[in-house]
Amino acid sequence: xxxxxxxxxxxxxxxxxxxxxxxxxxxxxxxxxxxxxxxxxxxxxxxxxxxxxxxxxxxxxxxxxxxxxxxxxxxxxxxxxxxxxxxxxxxxxxxxxxxxxxxxxxxxxxxxxxxxxxxxxxxxxxxxxxxxxxxxxxxxxxxxxxxxxxxxxxxxxxxxxxxxxxxxxxxxxxxxxxxxxxxxxxxxxxxxxxxxxxxxxxxxxxxxxxxxxxxxxxxxxxxxxxxxxxxxxxxxxxxxxxxxxxxxxxxxxxxxxxxxxxxxxxxxxxxxxxxxxxxxxxxxxxx
Amino acid sequence: xxxxxxxxxxxxxxxxxxxxxxxxxxxxxxxxxxxxxxxxxxxxxxxxxxxxxxxxxxxxxxxxxxxxxxxxxxxxxxxxxxxxxxxxxxxxxxxxxxxxxxxxxxxxxxxxxxxxxxxxxxxxxxxxxxxxxxxxxxxxxxxxxxxxxxxxxxxxxxxxxxxxxxxxxxxxxxxxxxxxxxxxxxxxxxxxxxxxxxxxxxxxxxxxxxxxxxxxxxxxxxxxxxxxxxxxxxxxxxxxxxxxxxxxxxxxxxxxxxxxxxxxxxxxxxxxxxxxxxxxxxxxxxxxxxxxxxxxxxxxxxxxxxxxxxxxxxxxxx
Numbered sequence: 001x002x003x004x005x006x007x008x009x010x011x012x013x014x015x016x017x018x019x020x021x022x023x024x025x026x027x028x029x030x031x032x033x034x035x036x037x038x039x040x041x042x043x044x045x046x047x048x049x050x051x052x053x054x055x056x057x058x059x060x061x062x063x064x065x066x067x068x069x070x071x072x073x074x075x076x077x078x079x080x081x082x083x084x085x086x087x088x089x090x091x092x093x094x095x096x097x098x099x100x101x102x103x104x105x106x107x108x109x110x111x112x113x114x115x116x117x118x119x120x121x122x123x124x125x126x127x128x129x130x131x132x133x134x135x136x137x138x139x140x141x142x143x144x145x146x147x148x149x150x151x152x153x154x155x156x157x158x159x160x161x162x163x164x165x166x167x168x169x170x171x172x173x174x175x176x177x178x179x180x181x182x183x184x185x186x187x188x189x190x191x192x193x194x195x196x197x198x199x200x201x202x203x204x205x206x207x208x209x210x211x212x213x214x215x216x217x218x219x220x221x222x223x224x225x226x227x228x229x230x231x232x233x234x235x236x237x238x239x240x241x242x243x244x245x246x247x248x249x250x251x252x253x254x255x256x257x258x259x260x261x262x263x264x265x266x267x268x269x270x271x272x273x274x275x276x277x278x279x280x281x282x283x284x285x286x287x
Numbered sequence: 288x289x290x291x292x293x294x295x296x297x298x299x300x301x302x303x304x305x306x307x308x309x310x311x312x313x314x315x316x317x318x319x320x321x322x323x324x325x326x327x328x329x330x331x332x333x334x335x336x337x338x339x340x341x342x343x344x345x346x347x348x349x350x351x352x353x354x355x356x357x358x359x360x361x362x363x364x365x366x367x368x369x370x371x372x373x374x375x376x377x378x379x380x381x382x383x384x385x386x387x388x389x390x391x392x393x394x395x396x397x398x399x400x401x402x403x404x405x406x407x408x409x410x411x412x413x414x415x416x417x418x419x420x421x422x423x424x425x426x427x428x429x430x431x432x433x434x435x436x437x438x439x440x441x442x443x444x445x446x447x448x449x450x451x452x453x454x455x456x457x458x459x460x461x462x463x464x465x466x467x468x469x470x471x472x473x474x475x476x477x478x479x480x481x482x483x484x485x486x487x488x489x490x491x492x493x494x495x496x497x498x499x500x501x502x503x504x505x506x507x508x509x510x511x512x513x514x515x516x517x518x519x520x521x522x523x524x525x526x527x528x529x530x531x532x533x534x535x536x537x538x539x540x541x542x543x544x545x546x547x548x549x550x551x552x553x554x555x556x557x558x559x560x561x562x563x564x565x566x567x568x569x570x571x572x573x574x575x576x577x578x579x580x581x582x583x584x585x586x587x588x589x590x591x592x593x594x595x596x597x598x599x600x601x602x603x604x605x
Contacts, residue, residue: 009501016503020393023386027477030470031413034424041427088319095316105320111597112323118524118593119330119586120531122558126582127330129565130337154323181309204415211417214533214558218565238419242534245423260423264416271415275408 035264042261045254051262055224060247067259070240072226074263076141077216077236078209081148085156085205088149090198093160094186098172110161117154124151125218132219141227141234144220151215152205159204163197164190196281203274207267213238237263331586338580341573350580356544363577365584367544371554372585374461374547375536376529379468384522387473391480396492396506410474418471422538425467430539433466434458438551453551457541462550464540468532472525479521483514483603520599527592531585533558557585 053066092109100106128147137143171193175185213236221233222243237259244256341350341363353364394406434457442453487510495505511518541553542563561578568575 009504013501013503016506017393017397020389020397023389024393024398026386027390027413027473028409030473031409033428034416034420034470037424037428038420041423088322091316092319092322095320099313099316100320107601109320109323111594111601112327114597114601115327115590115593116323118527118589118597119327120528120533120558120589122531122533122561123330123334123582123586123589126561126579127333130333130579133337134333150326157323181305183309183312184305186312207415211415211419213417213419214562217562238417238534241419241423242538245426245538257423257427260420264420267415267417267420268412271412272408 038257038261038264041254041257042264043258045258046261047258050255050258054226059224060244060252061249067235067237067240067255067262069224069226070235070237070259071262073141073220073223073234074210074237076227077144077148077220077234078206080141080145081152081209082156082202082206084145084149085152086202089153089156089160089201090191092157093164093194094190096157096161097164097190098182098186113154113157113161117158120214121151121212122214125215128215129218138231139219139221139233140231141220142230144216144234144236145230147215147219148209148212151212152209155208156201156205159201160194160197163194163200167193193285195285196278199281200274200278203270203277207270207274210270211238211263211267213242237266327590331583331590334579334583334586338576338583341576341580344573350577351584354546358571358574358577361573363573365557365581367546368555368557368560368581369584370546371461371540371544372530372556372558374550374554375464375468375540375556376526378461378465378550379472379529380522380526382465383469383473383476383525387476387525388480388518390473391477391484392506392510394477395481395484396502396510410478413470414474414478418532418535419538421467421471421535425463425535425539429463429466430458432458433460433463433551437462442551449548450550452549454549455541455551455553459539459541459553460551461540461547461554464536464554464556465550467535467539468529471532471535472529475528476521476525479524479600480518483517483521483600484510486517486603487513514603516599517603520596520603523592523596524600527589527596530589530592531558533562537562557581561585 047066049064050066051071052068053064054069055067056063056065059065096106096109100109124147128143128150131146132139132143167190171189172185175189176182180188216234216236217239220236222235222239223233224235225232227234241256241259241263244252244259247253344361345353345363350363350365351369352366353362354366355362355364356367394403398406438453438458438460441451445451446453491509491513492505495509496502500508536556537559540556540559542555542559543553544555544560545552547554561581564574564578568578
C-alpha cells in the first residue's frame with residue numbers, strides 16, 4: 001500500500017516533468033520554426049538589387065527595383081522616435097529614482113507607464129491620426145516619428161527603471177551624505193551606473209519601433225521615394241512586407257519574404273547587439 | 288519656491304547656484320512625468336471625441352449589438368468584430384497558457400542554471416520578432432497547417448460539434464489567428480510567470496521538499512497557491528496584449544465580418560477592421576467616426592483589463 005502510493009506520486013512527478021520539458025521544447029521549437037520559415041522563403045529572393053534600389057515603375061507587378069525606400073524610411077522613423085523617446089525617458093527614469101523613489105506620485109507614474117505599455121500600437125496609430133487631423137497634418141515622417149516616440153517611451157522608461165532599481169543605493173546615499181544635491185546624484189552617479197541599462201533600453205525601444213507597423217500605417221503613410229523632408233510621407237519595412245504580400249504576383253510575394261528576412265535580421269542583430277553592448281558598457285559602472 | 292539654505296553650510300554663490308539647478312531640475316523633471324499620466328487621458332478623450340459624431344446618430348448599444356456592417360448604407364454594427372476579437376483572443380490565450388505556465392515552472396523549478404541563462408535571450412528574441420514577421424510565418428506555416436491538416440482531421444472526427452465544424456475551404460481562420468497569437472504572447476506570459484515564481488522564498492520549497500514531498504507536490508501544494516492571483520494577472524495582461532495585436536492576426540484570420548460559429552470560420556477582429564479600412568474612411572460619412580470608435584472601444588476594453596492586472600502585479604512584484 002505504502003509502496004503503491006510512493007510509486008504513484010513518482011509517476012505524477014515524471015508526467016509533470018515530461019510535460020514541462022515538452023512545453024519548453026515547443027517554445028524553443030517555435031522560435032526555430034519561425035526563423036527557419038523566414039530564412040527558407042526569404043533567402044532565395046534576397047538580392048543586392050533589393051537592398052540597394054528604390055522601387056521602379058511596375059515594382060508591384062514584379063518588375064525591378066528594391067525596398068531601399070522602406071529600409072531608409074524605417075531607419076529614419078525608428079531613429080527619430082527613439083531619439084525623442086530617449087530625451088524624455090532619461091530624465092523621467094532619473095527623476096523616478098532620485099526624486100520620487102517610492103512616493104505616491106512615483107507609483108502613479110509607474111502605473112501609467114505600465115498601462116501605456118499595454119496600449120496596442122493600432123490605438124497609438126489611431127490617436128496619432130486624430131492628432132494629425134486636428135493639426136491639419138498629412139501623413140508624414142514627422143507624424144510617424146512622434147507616434148513611435150509615444151509608443152517607445154513606456155518601453156524605454158520601464159527598461160531603465162528596472163536597471164536603476166537593481167542598483168545598490170549605498171552610492172547614492174554616500175553622495176547625498178557628502179552634500180550633493182539630488183540633481184548631482186542623478187547626473188553624476190545614477191546616470192553613470194545605469195549606462196548599460198540605457199544602452200539596452202534604447203536598443204530595445206529601437207527594435208520595437210522599427211518592427212511596428214500598425215502605428216505608422218496611419219501616420220507615416222507609404223511612398224516609393226526616400227523621404228527628403230520631415231513633412232513628406234515615409235515608407236517602412238513592415239508595411240513593405242505587408243503591401244507586397246497583398247499583391248497576387250508570386251515574384252512580388254517572394255520579395256515580401258525577402259523583406260521580412262531583412263527586417264528579422266535587423267531586429268535580431270539589434271537584440272543580440274544590445275546584449276553585447278550592455279556587457280561592454282558594464283565596464284564603466286562600479287559593482 | 289526657494290528652499291531655505293541651512294545655517295551651518297556656508298552660503299557661497301556656488302552653493303546657491305547648485306541649489307537653484309536642483310530645484311529647477313525638480314520642477315522640469317516633474318513636468319516630464321506628467322506626460323505619461325496625461326497621455327492616457329488624452330488618448331482616451333481624443334478617440335472618444337472622434338467617436339462622438341456617430342453616437343449622435345446611433346446609440347452605443349445599437350452599435351455594439353448590431354450585426355450588419357454596411358458603411359455605405361450607414362449601418363455600423365460592431366458585434367461581428369467584437370466577437371472576432373473575443374474568439375481569437377480567448378482561443379489564443381487558451382492555447383498559450385498551459386505550455387507557458389509549464390515552461391515557466393520548468394525553468395524556475397527544474398532547469399539547470401545553464402538552461403536558465405539560455406532562456407532569457409531566447410524569450411527576448413521571440414519577443415523582439417516584429418508582428419508582421421509573425422504574420423508571414425502564420426501565412427506560410429500555420430494557415431496551411433490549419434487548412435490542410437487540422438481542419439480535415441478535426442472536422443472528420445469532431446465535426447458534429449459546431450465548434451469544430453468546417454464551413455470554409457481555407458485555413459484562414461480564427462484558429463490560425465489564435466495559434467499565431469499564442470506564440471506571440473508566450474514570451475510575455477512566460478516572463479511574467481517566471482518573475483512571479485522567483486518571488487517565492489527558497490525556504491518554503493526546501494521545507495516542503497524536506498518533509499518528503501516530490502517536486503511536483505511542492506509546486507502543486509506550496510508554490511502555485513501562493514502565486515495564483517499574480518499568474519492570473521499575468522495571463523490577463525497577456526490577453527490584453529493579444530486583444531490589440533493587429534497585423535499578424537489580420538494576415539491569417541480571414542477578415543470576413545460575420546459571427547463565427549466554429550474555430551475554422553474566418554473572423555474579423557477590431558484591430559484588423561481599423562487597419563484594413565483606414566484608407567477609405569474619410570470618403571464615407573461617419574465611417575471615420577466608426578473606425579476611430581472601434582479604436583476607442585478596443586482601448587477601453589484593454590485599459591480595463593490592463594489597469595486591474597497591473598495593480599495586482601505591482602503589489603506582488605514590488
